[in-house]
Amino acid sequence: MQVTSEAVSGVSRRLNVSVPSSRVNEQFEARIQRTAKTVKMNGFRPGKVPVNVVRREYGAGIYQEVVNDIIRDTVFEAIQQEKINAVGTPNIEKVENKDDALVYEATVEVYPEVQVAGFDGLEIERKKAEVKDADVDVMIENLQKQRQTWAETKGMAKNEMQVTFDFEGSIDGEKFDGGSAEDYTLVLGSGQMIPGFEDGIVGMKKGEEKVIDVTFPEDYQAENLAGKAAQFKITVKKVEKAKLPEIDKEFLEVFGLSEEEGVDKLKADVRKNMEREVKNGLRSQVKQAAFDALVAANEIEVPASMVAQEIDRQRQQMVQQFTQQFGAQGAQAFDSSVLPDDLFKDQAERSVKLGVLISKVLQDAKLEVDQARVTAFIEDMASSYEDPSEVIEYFTTDKQQRAQIEAVVLEDQVVDHILQGAKVSETEVSYQDLLKEQQARQQG
Structure with missing residues (x-):
């Protein structure tokens, strides 16, 4: 031949x-x-x-x-x-x-043959954040809000108050489907209704009636209503203020604490969890910043077949997320074939390029997974569980789970290697801003 x-x-x-x-x-x-x-x-x-x-x-x-x-x-x-x-x-x-x-x-x-550009040309921003006493207080208050009750008030409705009301909508004097309801409950300021609706209820009292004017957004899901001006007749039946629970014996028991341990122990536990969130959030931020810089500095061509495989992987991942959210029955009704390749293409191309570049960095630097870091990673992750030793045993002995953690640790080692040669600037951010950035990355 x-x-x-x-x-x-x-x-x-x-x-x-x-x-x-x-x-x-x-x-x-x-x-x-x-x-x-x-x-x-x-x-x-x-x-x-x-x-x-x-x-x-x-x-x-x-x-x-x-x-x-x-x-x-x-x-x-x-x-x-x-x-x-x-x-x-x-x-x-x-x-x-x-x-x-x-x-x-x-x-x-x-498989593409690449030469990775020098790291000295990379500019990477690394965020810094710390948990302050005020952040802990806000978190404690959030825990209270999750278990809050409502107490009726005769005063005016304000943001963060819960209002029970009837409403009847019309356009040019004609009622429309889905525009009316009785005994509807809404927390003002939650943003559940179209713009202007909740603002129109602010200031109303129990028994008061009012007609408010609003305009449906141009991109409203119901095409027959999109962009149209409407009037809603509002009848308020009840106005309630939030009542936060006291941090007493009953409240502490929800978090596995005794009355003797008190609020100080609760704050200490909350701070520990928040600091773990900060640590993971900062690690995630600098990893994405480093990888974004790496991809931007190395324009490479990748095979269409690798991109197609990654598109299929991301499509299946979306199906799995859909299953977790809506259950197996909901997933059966979800036809993944209707999701076009273009929906995943940009992210898939980036993932493939990044994978090729990371493989090359590993090869050039001769990096191997640091087993000590793997052990530390598992122990840190296990510390948030009730029985850390059981979690450590599982992730240490299960080959598949340990391999996944080793892959994460090896990525961290690649990030550290990049940062050693790059121009790194540090920026101080608040705990709240760090969490918002992390949520945006997860949603993106």
Whole structure:
């Protein structure tokens, strides 16, 4: 077999393969002989069909099968012979019988060969944050709000108050579907209603009626209402103020604390959890900043097949998230095929480029996973559980779980390696701003 190859692009190679006709003919004759022993034809006993009859009746089909099998086998032989680091499935073209040989072309995508730009040209912002006493107080208050009750008031409705009311909507004096409700409950300022609706209720009291004017957003989900001006008749039935629970014995027991341990122990536990959040948030922020800088500084071409695989992975990940949120029954009603590739393409291309670059950094720096850091990572993660030793045992002994953590730690080592050579600036941010940034990254 003769093989030549040429570069079509940075991530594609064309192979010209020539297979001797003798190899094709040998396999063809062997398959004709086998077929003659098994084929059933009218007028002949099984196994007694003459070879020339088999050749006449089935020869063309058998020959095509042989050609297909030889191409399937030889294309991978050719890839190995040319030492090509192929990805995806080869595309076969121009199959011909010529000069006592079967010849064909095969185009195959290859793993990109890259040279990573020097880290000294990277500018990376690293955030710094710390948990302050005021942050802990806000978190304690949030815990109280999660368990708050409501107490009726005769005063005016204000933001963060809960209002029970009837409403009736109309456009040009005509009611519309879904525009009316009775005993509707709403916390003012929650942003659940269209712009202007909640503001119109602020200042109203129990028993008061009022007509408010609002305009549906241009991108409102109901097309028949989008951009239209409407009037809502509001009748307030109840106004309630939030009543936070006292930090007493009952409240502390919810968090596994005794009355003797008191609010100081609660604050200490809350601070510990918040500091863990800060640590993880800062780690996530600098990792993304470093990887963003790495991708931006290295414009590389990646194989379409790798991007397609990543698109499929991200699509399946979305299905899994949908399943977790809505359950198996909801997931069955969710048709992932309606999600177009363009929805994932940009992120998929970035992920593939980043994966290629990280692999190259690991190779160039000869980085290997630091098992001490893996152990520390597991212990830190386990410290938030009721029985840390059980969690440590699970993630230490389960090969799959440990491998996932090793991959995370190795990424952290890549980040540290990049930061050593990059221009790093530090910016102080508040605890709240750090959390908002982290939530935005997760949603993005």
